[in-house]
Amino acid sequence: MEKKLFYLEQHESTKFTNAFHVVLGILCIVIALYWLIFNFSMVKAGGSLWITLVFLVLFGIYQILAGTGKTKKYISTEPEKIVLKQNSVLPPVELKPSDIEKIELFPLSIYFRMKGRSSIRFRFGLSSPEIIEPVKTEIEEFAGLGNIPMETKDEEF
Numbered sequence: 001m002e003k004k005l006f007y008l009e010q011h012e013s014t015k016f017t018n019a020f021h022v023v024l025g026i027l028c029i030v031i032a033l034y035w036l037i038f039n040f041s042m043v044k045a046g047g048s049l050w051i052t053l054v055f056l057v058l059f060g061i062y063q064i065l066a067g068t069g070k071t072k073k074y075i076s077t078e079p080e081k082i083v084l085k086q087n088s089v090l091p092p093v094e095l096k097p098s099d100i101e102k103i104e105l106f107p108l109s110i111y112f113r114m115k116g117r118s119s120i121r122f123r124f125g126l127s128s129p130e131i132i133e134p135v136k137t138e139i140e141e142f143a144g145l146g147n148i149p150m151e152t153k154d155e156e157f
Helices: 015-038 040-045 047-067 129-146
Strands: 004-007 074-077 082-085 093-095 100-105 109-114 120-123 150-152
Antiparallel strands (some): 074 082
16 A cells, blocks of 8 residues: 545645735735734724734735645545545644544545544545545555454434
């Protein structure tokens, strides 16, 4: 088994789009700093301007991260670990075979029952259904190599 990476995004970004994200993020931060420096008396007067400035700075940081590729959602499989990044803001989660008690496959999600900590549910969603089967195949191969029990289930509503 070799390392495989599956992106959960619908589209790939071009260099132009990534550069635009970075420029927009820098612009948002610069505008927030400009308002803070040159309109400081207005900032003292009301809290709504603070909310606006904080939003602009956080949005700018997110845009810079998006332009550099740090917010991409993915699942990566290797013989010794699985790396899940299903949220664009939170850091990836690394799962080793020795930490996994059982893997349950559902039609649109994978449930990792962990030893000694809370379980992790990886959701595919409906935006990219073409990657569901290849990912499930890789997870089955990973479970076979790591001697992890697997179970295929239907969704319960």
